[in-house]
Amino acid sequence: MAVIPVDIAGRPYEVRVGAGLLPEMVEHCRGRLRKRGVPIITDTNVYAAWGEVVETALRENGHEPHWRILPPGEQTKSWDELAATVNWLLTLEVERGDHVIALGGGVIGDLTGFCSAILKRGCHFIQIPTTLLAQVDSSVGGKTAINTPAGKNLVGAFHQPSLVLADLAVLETLPERELLSGYAEVVKYGLLGDADFFAWCETNGATMLGGDAALREYAVAHNVAAKAAIVAEDEFERTGTRALLNLGHTFGHALEAETGFSSALLHGEAVALGMVLAARYSARKGLMPHASAERVAEHIGAIGLPASLSGLGLDCDGRVLAGHMLHDKKMDAGTLPFVLLHGIGKAFLDRDVDMTDIAAFLDEELSTDG
Numbered sequence: 388m389a390v391i392p393v394d395i396a397g398r399p400y401e402v403r404v405g406a407g408l409l410p411e412m413v414e415h416c417r418g419r420l421r422k423r424g425v426p427i428i429t430d431t432n433v434y435a436a437w438g439e440v441v442e443t444a445l446r447e448n449g450h451e452p453h454w455r456i457l458p459p460g461e462q463t464k465s466w467d468e469l470a471a472t473v474n475w476l477l478t479l480e481v482e483r484g485d486h487v488i489a490l491g492g493g494v495i496g497d498l499t500g501f502c503s504a505i506l507k508r509g510c511h512f513i514q515i516p517t518t519l520l521a522q523v524d525s526s527v528g529g530k531t532a533i534n535t536p537a538g539k540n541l542v543g544a545f546h547q548p549s550l551v552l553a554d555l556a557v558l559e560t561l562p563e564r565e566l567l568s569g570y571a572e573v574v575k576y577g578l579l580g581d582a583d584f585f586a587w588c589e590t591n592g593a594t595m596l597g598g599d600a601a602l603r604e605y606a607v608a609h610n611v612a613a614k615a616a617i618v619a620e621d622e623f624e625r626t627g628t629r630a631l632l633n634l635g636h637t638f639g640h641a642l643e644a645e646t647g648f649s650s651a652l653l654h655g656e657a658v659a660l661g662m663v664l665a666a667r668y669s670a671r672k673g674l675m676p677h678a679s680a681e682r683v684a685e686h687i688g689a690i691g692l693p694a695s696l697s698g699l700g701l702d703c704d705g706r707v708l709a710g711h712m713l714h715d716k717k718m719d720a721g722t723l724p725f726v727l728l729h730g731i732g733k734a735f736l737d738r739d740v741d742m743t744d745i746a747a748f749l750d751e752e753l754s755t756d757g
């Protein structure tokens with residue numbers, strides 16, 4: 388098992404990564420679970436696969452679980468589910484000192500984290516991420532949010548968990564498409580700041596996705612450590628350092644908005660394509676070699692993630708996609724900084740991007756054979 392410390396000023400916590408943490412969760416959560424009932428928020432798929440394991444672990448140790456089992460999918464990150472879940476926590480008389488458990492992927496983690504941030508102005512929460520994406524990225528760092536009709540993650544809070552338990556064994560039941568979607572955020576860490584890790588992905592990515600336990604533990608622990616370092620430096624995304632974690636997301640969130648936050652395009656799929664677009668746009672601006680951008684596209688396509696905008700079959704033009712981007716939280720005095728690349732492993736924040744040029748670039752990508 389790997390234990391990665393997250394050193395947030397004054398509020399440190401641990402991310403534990405290993406196989407079999409779920410049946411032992413009570414041991415790892417010692418001192419954090421209330422005897423009068425443990426609130427657990429999950430979705431129907433995760434409950435079907437792992438609910439009994441968690442229920443047994445809690446009951447055998449004298450805790451009574453209180454389950455809130457939500458519909459799976461991005462639509463659950465909504466005002467309605469937020470309000471209903473906060474009301475449910477109030478009914479359970481959860482106190483500020485109590486811990487709420489998020490058992491699920493990024494959707495459950497983001498929603499539960501936001502509920503915990505606002506319940507009585509803040510209670511504790513524990514992340515038990517059950518997707519690859521949530522284990523490498525969303526469970527760590529304290530970004531919590533819901534979506535609104537205007538866009539992705541537009542209402543939320545920074546609220547750190549007090550513990551993250553990433554049980555690699557739960558990935559056994561994760562559908563193949565979801566595993567692949569999570570891989571986009573794995574590659575992201577190589578692309579944004581670690582060329583050696585990008586090369587590691589090219590060599591080992593397929594085997595890791597195929598189920599190799601040692602490679603999975605390495606990938607999750609490596610990415611968590613990379614994210615922990617960035618978040619420790621810039622928790623609230625103020626200096627530009629944390630914004631690098633948004634690589635591929637400005638394009639990606641626009642694609643998610645255009646496809647209605649539906650299962651037609653998963654978050655990781657959108658980010659994968661977004662990273663290809665960020666690389667190609669960087670090359671078009673003369674910031675990185677075209678050959679490096681195509682190396683990115685090649686790996687993402689070879690692994691089975693979307694690497695071509697025309698391949699999505701969208702019924703819109705570049706201006707429409709660029710319009711979605713204007714809701715991006717990075718907007719600053721009317722301009723949108725973009726995470727672009729000087730090369731593989733060399734992301735930077737470009738504050739000099741012309742949205743008309745972005746729209747023109749997207750029009751080209753929409754009409755280029757993928």
Ligand SMILES: NC(=O)c1ccc[n+]([C@@H]2O[C@H](COP(=O)([O-])OP(=O)(O)OC[C@H]3O[C@@H](n4cnc5c(N)ncnc54)[C@H](O)[C@@H]3O)[C@@H](O)[C@H]2O)c1
Pocket residue numbers: 430431432433436459460461464491492493494495497517518519520521524525526527528529530531540557558559560561562565568569572654655
């Ligand atoms: N807060 C952050 O820093 C951050 C980072 C990255 C992504 N996100 C957010 O995370 C969300 C995407 O998260 P996700 O990809 O985990 O999606 P998700 O939470 O929708 O889970 C994916 C699907 O897999 C199912 N599932 C989850 N674990 C399972 C398991 N072990 N076995 C079987 N089925 C399982 C779920 O029911 C769901 O259908 C997006 O909303 C994205 O914006 C947040």
Ligand SMILES: O=C(O)C(=O)C[C@@H](O)[C@H](O)[C@H](O)COP(=O)(O)O
Pocket residue numbers: 524528530532539540572629630632633636716
């Ligand atoms: O933790 C971060 O910071 C990230 O940017 C991680 C991203 O993978 C994640 O999708 C995040 O929610 C996107 O940032 P947002 O601020 O646009 O919501």
Ligand SMILES: [Zn+2]
Pocket residue numbers: 524572636654658
């Ligand atoms: Zn993301």
